[in-house]
Amino acid sequence: MKKNLTIASPSADSVVDAAGKDTSPSQTVRAQLQLRELVLSGELPAGVRIAELSIVERLGMSRTPIRAALVQLEQEGLLVALAHGGYAVASFSEREIADAIELRGCLEGLLARLAAERGAAPVVMNEARAALREIDELLRRPMLTDETFPIYVDANERFHARLAEMADSDVIARQLERVNRLPFASPSAFVIAQSSSADSRDMLVVAQSQHWQVLDAIDRRESGRAEAIMREHSRIAQRNLRAAVNDHHGHAALEHPPGVQLIRRR
Amino acid sequence: MKKNLTIASPSADSVVDAAGKDTSPSQTVRAQLQLRELVLSGELPAGVRIAELSIVERLGMSRTPIRAALVQLEQEGLLVALAHGGYAVASFSEREIADAIELRGCLEGLLARLAAERGAAPVVMNEARAALREIDELLRRPMLTDETFPIYVDANERFHARLAEMADSDVIARQLERVNRLPFASPSAFVIAQSSSADSRDMLVVAQSQHWQVLDAIDRRESGRAEAIMREHSRIAQRNLRAAVNDHHGHAALEHPPGVQLIRRR
DNA sequence: TAGGACATTGATGTATACAAAATAAGGCTG
DNA sequence: CAGCCTTATTTTGTATACATCAATGTCCTA
Incomplete structure (x- = not known):
């Protein structure tokens, strides 16, 4: 043996x-x-x-x-x-994915609110700002390419990760991590799906505006505003979800984000 | 062998x-x-x-x-x-427990809002009302005894479980279940700790009022109100947490809810 | 005597053997 | 020919043997 x-x-x-x-x-x-x-x-x-x-x-x-x-x-x-x-x-209906995204928005909103109420550590705030400056840099160009997109995704995820740290609450951050592991629920899940879309840059511009605004709200200790921004922020993903699903159902050979086939078609 | x-x-x-x-x-x-x-x-x-x-x-x-x-x-x-x-x-700081309760409030608020927006199944609503009528019955008496308390806890948990069903979202309900499994985060965790307190009945009266109000809000499709009520509802638990911790630190031989020793004392 | 290296012990991580249960297949009977 | 019962096979659940790694204790040396 x-x-x-x-x-x-x-x-x-x-x-x-x-x-x-x-x-x-x-x-x-x-x-x-x-x-x-x-x-x-x-x-x-x-x-x-x-x-x-x-x-x-x-x-x-x-x-x-x-x-x-x-x-x-x-x-x-x-x-x-x-x-x-x-x-x-497992397979997921379109609504289940929408729920997961709404859930993420809810949790990120909670974390942003708590960050505003408790005050975020300056180090973490600076790291978040650094990530946003990288995104600003990318958005200066008229369009994102196959090389710049991964950089965006990385910076975006770094920003969201720092945001989760700001409230200094392991219990809640842990739950958010769980949600992010669900397919499609993570912050940059549908960004990929929309990369080829014509107005994808505009969407990113809106998202980036919300990014800066939530940091501003946390800085000013405006907790209600901070929460509302992150909730609304997640709804960009909702929009992208619908667009991605339509694309997916339409022409099959589109560039898929990982896990599309887990979407249960009616 | x-x-x-x-x-x-x-x-x-x-x-x-x-x-x-x-x-x-x-x-x-x-x-x-x-x-x-x-x-x-x-x-x-x-x-x-x-x-x-x-x-x-x-x-x-x-x-x-x-x-x-x-x-x-x-x-x-x-x-x-x-x-x-x-x-x-694991051991939990008082703040971590407070965060877990806040998290529950957030999730229950989300579920209540979605229930109001989507409309809850009449069967589930009726089951929830039945649970609340049981609580009403118990609160008619001037004080709760050792026999009536378990009945209260049971009815209370049934109500919260039905509320989680109303939004018809397995993804979110599942997440709420996870939170409820954390010690002290579940709906009736600290009710037990406060059973001997003099004004415990008053607390239950307030909670019960919120119970009825949230059903009313869901019925009327007032989603914002429904969410706000459930968030505030969880703050009763926050109050009870503080009281329970003080009691626990004071006289050691008090009747403990299961898991008190997991609270990390500073 | 103090410090370091080695050995020993005890723990977890991993593989596999075994048993029970469920599913699939085949034969028998009505 | 169809339906059911029986049997066989496949698959998971469980136990245990083995290997590896970490920690502790001891012995030797400077």
């Missing part, structure tokens, strides 16, 4: 963190990341049972870490537990 | 559901419930590592279902993952 099966699978999994040292994630973490990728990329069809063994041979590890990953993804809402054991990929 | 260790532990675990048939939950489910109980009852000290083997011998099952339960409770926020593997019982 062969031992030492712990040797890493040939696929390049070793991760190098910011400090440069090689932090090789545990099998469980790898399983979680790769399985999530498998779900979002649509390789696993929604609704049908996921055979553990098929994942085992696909990811090249034992059942134990894979089961752990299944449990976690079920908790995240990406999988649904089946009646007599096992899991299936 | 002895096989068939699957035989259930002597502790009475078999559950009979509403239909009357004996649904014996899986080891994993049992592990989750019992471990949660162990955490909330304070048998496991907060902050120190939970040795898996100690749980194994306590619950009389193998490591596998226990590890699954640990993963789930970590996701719930009751446990924290330690740096180099393993878990510890």
